[in-house]
Amino acid sequence: MAEVVLPDGGRWEYAYDGLSRLVATTDPAGGLWRQEYDVNGVVSATTDPTGVRVTQRVSADGTRRSFSDGAAGGGVATDRLGRVVAVTGDDGSDRLVSYDGCGRPVAFTDAVGNVTRLRRDSAGRVVELVRPSGARTSYSYDGCGRLAQVTDPAGGVACFSYDADSRLVGETWPGGERAWYAYDECGRVTARHVPGYGTTRYTYDASGRVVGLQDPMCGRRRFRYDQVGNLVEAVSGTGGVTRYEYDQLGALVAVTDPAGGVTRYERDGHGEVTRLTDPLGRVTTACYDAAGRQTSQTGADGHTIGWEYDCSGRFVALSYDGVVHHRVERDFEARTMTVTETSGVRHVVCWDANNRLVSRSRGGQAVSWGYDADGRRAWMRSPGGARTGYEYDPAGRLVRVESSVFGAVAYEYDASGQMSAATAGSVRQEWEREGGFITSHLVRQGGVVSHTAVGRDDQGRVAWTSRDGSHTAYTYDEANQLVEARTEDGTARYVWDQAGRLAAETTAGGGDIAYSYDAAGQLTGTSTDGVLSARFSYDAAGQRIREEHADGTVRTYRWDTGGRLEQVTIDSALERSRTSLFTDAMGELAAVDGQGLFWDTATTIPALLSAGGQDVVSVPGFTATVGAGWQTPGWRQAPTTSTTGADVWTTTTAGSPLTTGPGAGAGLSFGAGGELLLPGGLEALGARVYDPASRGFLTPDPQGPTTGAAWAANPYSYAANNPVGFTDPTGLHPLSDAEFDQWKDQHKSTLAKAGDWIGDNWEYLAAGAMVVAGVALMFTGVGGAAGLALMSLSGALTSGGISMAQQKHDNGSVDLGTLGKEMAIGAIP
Structure with a gap:
């Protein structure tokens, strides 16, 4: 095959050598991809259109393959039968696989020497898994050879x-x-x-x-x-219709939301989005290099973000409007990354040989972590030297956390590994569940007992809560959006339009609030009982910049060129304040009014560790500050929600003040659910800032929504328009309570995860076939970074594409019963 002509006229051209081997591919954008071969006809090198060259060398006997891109490399070793026996990483460390006489994997040695062993029956099935700590998980099968039982180390x-x-x-x-x-x-x-x-x-x-x-x-x-x-229509539970249009190649070119707003996309020869036009006509453009790596993005506000790459194709510098903001250096052998901001601040991040985050520092102050033989967190040390230790039961469940500052927390679990009790000092919490759902939560503290009961409807949604006799009932629409919260003191009602925007609200006190929006879903004004009560303004990037309220209060927001909030000013008859915020090159909120903040970034959802030198601890079921000690977030353990009452949009409590010394921002506090509370009632939730008063975020979601969700066309939506059952701790996507608990409690290791090690290492269990295939895939000659779709550019990418989520956490075993379903759903954009 010499040429492929696409429906839009684009051409792929292929060239071969005298032995009919593919040596060059020209893509529709004119990029030339080259391949080279050794004397045995094995691909020895590939070069992309920008000159990035990856080489592969194969030993004479074919048992060792090594590859390098000039900056880093690795290798795979096989035995004479082609089975993978070692994988070498960028740092030179090896991961080893051992086999029995039948050629089946029976032992795996990680990069630091920890060994996980598999015991098999005569049919070759795994009947026992022994982790490095000695914990044993056993498996039994029925007469048809199907997995019948899994017994965890705790029985x-x-x-x-x-x-x-x-x-x-x-x-x-x-x-x-x-x-x-x-x-x-x-x-x-x-x-x-x-x-x-x-x-x-x-x-x-x-x-x-x-x-x-x-x-x-x-x-x-x-x-x-x-x-x-191609998906052409998605209809939400409330009847809102989102329509999709495609070009001749099947690439998405337009989306029409339920309110009629149209977003259009233009693409280059690689299929990368080069121009996005939103419903207001605002245009964002992007450029890419010949290999498809994004090199710049210019927003509707005229500001340009630039990405720079080295000769190996790796990201090395980020710039704003042509001025370098920070640079990145990597030492693969030492497993470190150094990020230097133009201000001179240096961030150093270090991983161990098993790719687990072990330390990170900013300006010489460091947070560090240690792990046990099974890869679970064993300890953490804050910048001030405070140490937090973690202990586990045989099943890997967290049973004790001990802080050198705040003391210990002890945990208890039911038979299924769900937390049933947690005790910290004089505070004890107890949970009861039915069908996996929490039905009762009891808090005992200093002789005072508080009880919350929870009822569910037939769909598992929270139907009512009763806390110490105070009863609240909830009602939802067909899209699971909250429409009513009823208490003895009154009923709050919410009306959502077809685009998932809050159109009207009736407060528990009987007041009526109407909300108005523009075509981009930006809140433009509110009216209370028919009288204009507030106006809202946004910049060209869709960031809220000003609020004017009927009582004379004016609130202004200022954003940096990376889209991060850097100042909040409040001017009213009762309050005049100005709060400054600083987000560092790692994309984290690093300071408020000059007071430094440090985060526990070795978790799925980063938690605040230190504010202005004051230690903070956030663990399952509790948070602690020096001023308030241990606090409980409520029965849900989820932040930014009230456990009872008609107002479900604000945080459970006013929070604990963070007394961080002279110059500390007035009103800065730490919520019982672990959230950082800012002046004016704002909440810092990862990539965005949430405003409970207006029921949404201040900026649009940097990630794409769930297709067909009622809130998909509302980029400012909070918690899927249902804060009773959802939260959004990262500011990127709503999570159900079950998902939140699973994400936050990284130490949890229930029986549902008993087979996760096998799932995580299935390629080894298949005798390394997929490892070899993966190495071969690197040398197909066509590939390179796909570029960043404009509609899914995350806040982390905006801050330089530096992710702290490079360490591996257990995510549970594969759900065999829904595998086919997940593949089908994956086809929906």
Whole structure:
């Protein structure tokens, strides 16, 4: 094949040598990709259009392959039978695999020498997994060879059941909770139920595409496709229709939201988005190099972000409007990365040989972490020297946290590994669950007892809460948006438009508030009882810059060129304040009014560690500050929500003041759920700042929404328009309570995760076949970075593409019963 002509006229051209080997590929944008071969005909090097060259060398006997891009390299070693026996990383450390006489993997040695062993039966099935700590997980099978039971190191047993076609239909957890799956006659998953989350249902068309979906997060959704399988319509549970248009190549070129707003995309020969026009006509443009790496982005406000790469194609510098903001240096052998800001501030990040984050410093002040043989966090040290230690039971569940500043927290669990009690000093919390959902929460403190009961509807949503006799009932629409909160003192009602924007609100006191928006979903004004009460203004980037209230209060916001809040000014009859914020090159809020902030970034959701030199600790079930000691966030353990009452948008408590010395910002405090509270009632939630008073974020979501969700067309939406059941601690995507608990409690290791090690290392269990395939894939000659889609550019990428999430955390085992369903849903943009 010499040429491929695409429907839009684009051409792929291929050139070969005298032995018919592919040596050059020219893409539709004119980029030339080259391949070289050794004397044995094996690909020895590839060069992309920008000159980045990757080489591969194969030993004479074919058992060792090494590769390098000039800056870093690695290798794979196999035995004479082609089985992978060692993988060498960039730092030169090896990960080893051992086999039994039948060629089956039986031992894995990580880069620091910890060994995980597998014991097999005569049929070759894994019957026991022994972790480096000695903890043992056992597996048993039925007469058909299907996994029947998993017993965790603490003795908890999970059972699995199948239908006549060997499809997984049920799971029984150690505590008796049941998960189940249903299928149609074609073997497709039509329903699944997960304890603590709820039931998800699917319907399909004749081509096997998902056309209907109902889940606990978004309620009902419907999808329609064109004749070639492109999604052309997504309908939310409230009837809002989002339409999608495509070009001749099937690339998305326009999205029309339920309110009629149109967002358009233009692309280059690589298919990368080069121009985005929003519903207000504001234009954002992007440029890429010949290999598809994004080199710049110019927003509607005229500011340009630039990315610079080295000769190996790695990101090395970020600039704003042509001025370098910071540079990045990497030492692969030492496993360190140094980020130097033009101000002179240096950040040094270090990982161990197993790619776990072990230290990071800013300006000489460091946070460090240590791990046990099983890879679980063993300790953490704050910049001030405070040490926090972690202990686990045989099943890997966190049972004790001890802080050198605040003392110890002890945890207890039920049979299924769900937290049932937590004790810190004189404060004890107890939880009861039914079907995986919390039904009761008890807090005992200094002789005072507080009890919260929780009721659920048939879809698993919170139907009511009762705290110490104060009862609140909740009602939702078909898209799972909150529409009513009823208490004895009154009822709060919420009306959402087709685009998921709050159109009207009736407060518990009887006041009526109307909200108005522009075509981009920006809040432009509110009226209370028919009288204009506030006006809101935004800049060209969609960031709120000014509020004018009827009582004379004026609030202004100033943003840096990277889109991060850097100043809040409040001018009213009762208050005049100015708060300065600084976000560093790592994309983290590093200071408020000059008081330094440090974060625990070795977690999925970063938690505040220190403010102005004052230690803060956030652990499952508790947060602690010097001024207030241990605090409980409530029955949900989720921040920025009230556990009872009609006002569900504000934080549970006023928070604990962070007394950080002279110059500390007035009003800066730390919420019981771990959230950083800023002056004016604002809450710093990861990539964005949340304003409870206006029921949304101050800036648009930098990531794309869930397709078909009622709030998908509202880029300022908070917690899926349902803060009773959801939260958004990262500012990037709403999480259900079950998802939040799983994300935040990184130490949790329930039986549901008993098989995660095998799942994480399945390529080794397949005798390294996928490792070899992955190495080969590197040398196909066509590839390179796909570039950053403008509509999904995250805050972390805006700050330089530096992610602290490079250490591996357990995410649970693969859900075999829904694998096919997940593949189908993956086709929905």
